[in-house]
Amino acid sequence: MMRPINLLWLAASFLVTLALLALWQWIANHGYVSKVFLPGPDRAFAALTRDYSSGKLFTEVGQTVLRMALGWLVASAIGIGLGAAIGISPFARTWIAPTFEFIRPLPASAIAPVAIVFLGMTDNMILLLIAFGSVWPMLLTTIHGFSNVHPRLDEVARVLRLNRFERVYKIALPAAMPDILGGLRLGLTIALILAVVGEMITVQGGLGSRILLAARGFRAPDIFAGVIMLGLIGLATNVALTALERRLLRWQPAPAT
Amino acid sequence: MTATLHQFERNFEDAPRAAAKTGRKPLISLKGVGLSFGSHEVLQDINVDIGEGEFVCVIGPSGCGKTTLLRILSGLIQASRGTVSYRGKAQTEPASDIAIVFQDYANALLPWRTASQNISLALEAAATPRAERKDRIAHLLEKVGLSKHADKYPSEMSGGMQQRLQIARCLAQNPSVILMDEPFGALDAMTRQKLQDEILAIVSESNVTAFFVTHDLEEAIYLADRVIALEPNPGRIAELIDVPLARPRNQLTTREEPEFLALRRKLFDFVLRYE
Ligand SMILES: Nc1ncnc2c1ncn2[C@@H]1O[C@H](COP(=O)(O)OP(=O)(O)OP(=O)(O)O)[C@@H](O)[C@H]1O
Ligand SMILES: [Mg+2]
Numbered sequence: 061m062m063r064p065i066n067l068l069w070l071a072a073s074f075l076v077t078l079a080l081l082a083l084w085q086w087i088a089n090h091g092y093v094s095k096v097f098l099p100g101p102d103r104a105f106a107a108l109t110r111d112y113s114s115g116k117l118f119t120e121v122g123q124t125v126l127r128m129a130l131g132w133l134v135a136s137a138i139g140i141g142l143g144a145a146i147g148i149s150p151f152a153r154t155w156i157a158p159t160f161e162f163i164r165p166l167p168a169s170a171i172a173p174v175a176i177v178f179l180g181m182t183d184n185m186i187l188l189l190i191a192f193g194s195v196w197p198m199l200l201t202t203i204h205g206f207s208n209v210h211p212r213l214d215e216v217a218r219v220l221r222l223n224r225f226e227r228v229y230k231i232a233l234p235a236a237m238p239d240i241l242g243g244l245r246l247g248l249t250i251a252l253i254l255a256v257v258g259e260m261i262t263v264q265g266g267l268g269s270r271i272l273l274a275a276r277g278f279r280a281p282d283i284f285a286g287v288i289m290l291g292l293i294g295l296a297t298n299v300a301l302t303a304l305e306r307r308l309l310r311w312q313p314a315p316a317t
Numbered sequence: 318m319t320a321t322l323h324q325f326e327r328n329f330e331d332a333p334r335a336a337a338k339t340g341r342k343p344l345i346s347l348k349g350v351g352l353s354f355g356s357h358e359v360l361q362d363i364n365v366d367i368g369e370g371e372f373v374c375v376i377g378p379s380g381c382g383k384t385t386l387l388r389i390l391s392g393l394i395q396a397s398r399g400t401v402s403y404r405g406k407a408q409t410e411p412a413s414d415i416a417i418v419f420q421d422y423a424n425a426l427l428p429w430r431t432a433s434q435n436i437s438l439a440l441e442a443a444a445t446p447r448a449e450r451k452d453r454i455a456h457l458l459e460k461v462g463l464s465k466h467a468d469k470y471p472s473e474m475s476g477g478m479q480q481r482l483q484i485a486r487c488l489a490q491n492p493s494v495i496l497m498d499e500p501f502g503a504l505d506a507m508t509r510q511k512l513q514d515e516i517l518a519i520v521s522e523s524n525v526t527a528f529f530v531t532h533d534l535e536e537a538i539y540l541a542d543r544v545i546a547l548e549p550n551p552g553r554i555a556e557l558i559d560v561p562l563a564r565p566r567n568q569l570t571t572r573e574e575p576e577f578l579a580l581r582r583k584l585f586d587f588v589l590r591y592e
Contacts, residue, residue, distance in 0.1 A: 212424035215393060219411045220442035220490070230438065234429045311429040313472040 097280055104284035111285065121289055123266035124255050127183070128293075131190025132251040138191070139198025139247065140240060146199075147206025148232060157203060164200070168193030168254055172261060186258030193254045194247035201243030205236025238312070241305050248297050256290065344369045344494065344526050345390060345408075349399035351551075352385060358551040359385050363399070365545060365554065369493075372520060372527045374537035375545045376584060378591040382552025383530040387496050390528060391417050403494075413443065416487035418497040422479040426471045432458065432482050433467045439489035457485040461515065477508035481515075488519065494526045502532060510568050513540060517566060534584040538577055539566060546587050555587065 081101050087093060088100030111117035146152040171192055172185075179185040209232050217227045259268025267286045274282035343366035350363040360382045367373055375383050388394045389401055392411040401408040403415070419425040426435050433454050440450045458464045461481040471479050480500060487495055497516075501509040517540060520527050531537050537544050541560045548555040560580060562571055571577055 210424045212419060212421060213427070215417070215419075216425055216427075218393060219391065219415070219417050220439055221411060221413050222442050226442070230441075231427070234427070237429070309429075311431075311470045311472065 095280075096278060099281040099284055103281040104288060107279075107281040107285040108288065117285075117289070120265065120267050120270050120286075121293065124252075124259065124268065124290075125293060127186050127190065127258065127266065128248075128251045128255040128297075131187045131255065132194055132248055134187065135191040135193075135195040135247055135251065136198055136244060139195045139243065140202050143199045143202025143240075143243075144206050144228065144233070144236075147203040147236070148228065153203070153207055160196075160199065164196050168250070169257065172257075176261070181262040181264065183262075183264060186255065186262060186264070189258045190251045190254040194250040197246035197250065198240070198243035201239040201246075202236060205239030206232050208239075209235045237308055241301070241308065245298070245301050245305075248301060249294070252290070252294055252297070342369075343367055344371075344404060345528075346402045347390075347399065348402075350389065350396045350401055351398035352382075352389065352394075353397050360389075360396075361551040361553045363552075363554055365557065367526060367528065369526055370524045372517075372540055372542045373529065373545060374541035374543075375528070375530045375547060376532070376534060376537050376588070377547030377552070377555075378549050378588060379532075381547045381549035381591075383547060384498055386547070386552070387417075387498050387528065387530055390494075391415060391496050393417075414491060414493045416490045416492035416495050418480075418483055418487055418495060418500040420499040420502050422476070422483045422500075422503075423471065425483055426479060426486075428471050431468050431470055432463055432474070432485075435471070435482055436486050436489050439486050443490065453489065457489055460488065460519070461485040477504055477512065480504065480512065484512075484516070484519075488523075492525060494528065495520070497527065497529045499530055499532060501536070509536070514568065516540070517564075521564065534588065535572065535581060538562070538580045538584065539568075539571060544580075544584070546584065549591060558583070 085100045085102065088095070088098055088103075108117065111120075146156055168189055172189055175185045175188045175192075179188060213231050213235060214227075217231050222230065255266070256268035256271070259266040260272045263269045263272060267289055271283050271286040274280075274286065345367040347363050347365050350360060351358070352360040363386065365373075375386065377383055385394070389396050390408070392403075392408045392415070395409065403412060427438060430438065436454045436457050437450055440453060445453065454467075455464070458467055461484055463478060463481055463485065466474060466478060471482065474482065484500075500516075501512050504512065513536060516527070519525070527540075529537070529540055538560055544558040544560060545554060546556045546558060547553065558580065562574060562576055
């Protein structure tokens with residue numbers, strides 16, 4: 061029942077993508093926007109295949125993905141760990157959580173100068189930037205998830221005399237999982253953005269540096285090639301997270317279509 | 318000689334029931350129990366002894382403190398006044414052999430666990446060895462008629478099936494006492510009657526003591542050995558009513574017995590006073 065519908069969707073989005081590419085090519089060919097700023101997809105893909113065969117593309121994508129993943133993992137560990145601790149404890153929720161409301165709205169770019177002062181133009185600075193920026197959604201969704209376990213489940217745990225560890229591991233964590241996964245997804249998007257921003261600031265390799273340098277050298281096809289790769293990374297990580305979500309949340313009733 | 322033997326036999330037969338009724342050695346004993354939330358007095362001076370194997374139903378108008386009373390018995394909350402003892406000891410926290418069937422089965426089950434895994438939770442909590450769990454689970458699923466649905470998630474089950482599953486999880490605790498708070502309130506009439514008979518069978522089979530809160534007066538009479546009628550503001554015992562109907566009970570014949578109809582009339586009159 062699901063299959064044909066999914067296939068149709070897939071085919072439709074593929075067609076839309078093709079149409080947009082065609083439109084892009086058409087605009088570029090007719091010179092509505094100067095070639096210096098807008099290369100056609102043909103030239104962008106030419107830049108991509110060139111860097112692919114030289115191995116440069118692989119290195120750059122690898123650097124960016126690695127930074128994004130590391131920063132995201134650090135943020136996940138902190139966000140879920142701290143979020144769980146705060147979510148379980150009413151005391152912490154009353155006294156610590158409000159502080160977050162003050163720190164959270166700070167844009168991650170605002171802490172970049174602070175991070176640079178302490179860590180210099182280094183990889184660690186980028187990691188800190190990513191971790192700081194992407195930890196919030198995970199922290200807040202985890203707190204929300206852990207503090208909103210249905211009171212009945214708490215009672216079931218008490219009646220069955222589960223110990224503290226079992227209560228967290230067998231009741232609260234799975235109950236909070238849908239919220240946590242939502243936070244992980246948001247966090248990953250932010251991590252990718254901040255990886256690029258960090259690379260643009262430090263110019264230590266990666267797609268961010270590439271795009272920055274290409275912009276300075278007016279190499280528009282290289283910029284677009286970098287942006288395309290970023291889009292693909294975003295897409296791939298999203299697909300991976302969706303698969304993980306499907307697996308972990310397969311108990312949830314299928315949404316009515 | 319023969320006369321004394323005959324006499325002895327009769328006494329012997331009557332003994333267990335009589336012990337339960339007179340509460341010579343009550344399993345649960347409430348003395349002067351009261352509870353207030355702040356200045357709001359919810360329960361006042363509750364005195365009742367519940368014998369082993371007895372089936373007690375509680376009725377009373379909405380808000381009279383039935384759920385609160387059940388929660389005090391369970392050890393989930395503490396009385397403000399009086400004493401609650403279970404097996405002669407003060408009941409200060411949930412005991413591992415007292416199970417609760419909650420009315421809102423959908424919230425009481427773990428939605429991320431299948432039927433088997435939900436039952437397993439109680440076994441894990443009791444540190445039942447892994448090797449034994451599988452057989453116990455299969456046995457319990459069969460007992461509540463869910464063998465075919467072992468691997469379904471609660472969201473894939475009907476309300477009646479979910480409530481059966483919750484009952485199975487309670488039975489996995491090997492309880493001496495089952496507390497039930499309007500367990501069939503959300504189910505349709507047919508499912509409700511089926512589950513009533515299933516719970517009676519389970520209780521008589523394993524000599525479990527049952528404490529059953531309900532809005533449904535006929536359900537109370539049908540199930541109970543004794544009905545506690547609570548009156549509201551503050552909640553207190555208005556009457557303790559013995560139900561001398563024969564067991565096993567039958568959905569058709571029991572409900573037609575004059576004794577049943579008389580009790581039904583009596584309870585209706587009681588409830589109407591508070592409408
Ligand atoms: N946690 C609480 N804090 C304050 N008041 C409470 C609390 N729990 C229950 N009450 C009050 O105690 C009274 C009895 O509530 P309870 O839920 O025991 O009634 P009930 O007989 O089970 O009602 P129903 O038939 O509607 O389920 C009500 O007036 C309710 O408002
Ligand atoms: Mg109630």
